[in-house]
Amino acid sequence: MNRVLGILLAIILFASIINLPMNVRAADPTMDGHGLLGEFFKVEKNPDNRNDISVFKFDDKRGERAVANLNGDSFIDIFNEFSGTPDFNTARFTGTIVPEFTEDYTFSMEGDDGFRLWINGELIIDFWKQEWEKEQVSTPVSLEAGKHYDIKVEYLQGWGGSWLRMKWESASQVKEVVPESALFLPIEKLITMKKAELTAEIQKIDYLLKNFTDKVTIKFMYPNRVP
Numbered sequence: 001m002n003r004v005l006g007i008l009l010a011i012i013l014f015a016s017i018i019n020l021p022m023n024v025r026a027a028d029p030t031m032d033g034h035g036l037l038g039e040f041f042k043v044e045k046n047p048d049n050r051n052d053i054s055v056f057k058f059d060d061k062r063g064e065r066a067v068a069n070l071n072g073d074s075f076i077d078i079f080n081e082f083s084g085t086p087d088f089n090t091a092r093f094t095g096t097i098v099p100e101f102t103e104d105y106t107f108s109m110e111g112d113d114g115f116r117l118w119i120n121g122e123l124i125i126d127f128w129k130q131e132w133e134k135e136q137v138s139t140p141v142s143l144e145a146g147k148h149y150d151i152k153v154e155y156l157q158g159w160g161g162s163w164l165r166m167k168w169e170s171a172s173q174v175k176e177v178v179p180e181s182a183l184f185l186p187i188e189k190l191i192t193m194k195k196a197e198l199t200a201e202i203q204k205i206d207y208l209l210k211n212f213t214d215k216v217t218i219k220f221m222y223p224n225r226v227p
């Protein structure tokens with residue numbers, strides 16, 4: 001490791017120890033790239049038939065937000081914020097899913113209203129209906145431990161309650177809500193996040209170099225190599 005890098009690491013350590021207030025972006029709601037990327041869309045209801053399923057499309061995107069997992073939490077606040085109304089919206093959730101065991105997995109979903117689930121590009125649950133609280137179970141999907149599989153969920157909300165719950169189970173995996181730890185944001189989103197984190201670290205280093213260089217001692221990392 002060269003000396004300049006050593007100095008930079010020392011400064012980063014110094015910055016984290018003294019916890020300076022700096023103009024960096026707020027922490028993401030998910031940790032270490034876990035979770036799913038949610039995209040939220042507004043739709044126009046058919047004024048003559050509020051049960052017209054054909055209105056639920058994905059062409060009027062209003063915003064996006066990372067979610068930890070699909071655990072039954074209400075989407076109403078998010079739709080209110082992005083669309084201005086909790087009624088007649090759609091959402092799409094994407095990322096990757098990593099199983100713990102090499103086994104056949106079965107997915108179960110329940111929601112208010114309907115949903116579709118793809119794993120590794122294969123549509124395994126198709127419940128595109130204005131109905132609610134009706135659990136749907138997939139056919140078994142063969143997965144390998146530790147491997148990232150693309151996951152996509154599409155969701156429609158007519159009116160009233162608005163939520164989704166996604167569970168999995170296998171011979172070794174007890175049926176549970178798929179946890180945040182098994183879900184990862186899409187790779188392009190991860191790269192954007194990591195770039196932002198790196199930019200924030202560089203901003204910290206810039207700030208510290210300008211304001212605190214005289215207080216940083218290289219002895220912190222290399223006690224025997226620096227005079």
Ligand SMILES: [Ca+2]
Binds near residue numbers: 160
């Ligand atoms: Ca609903």
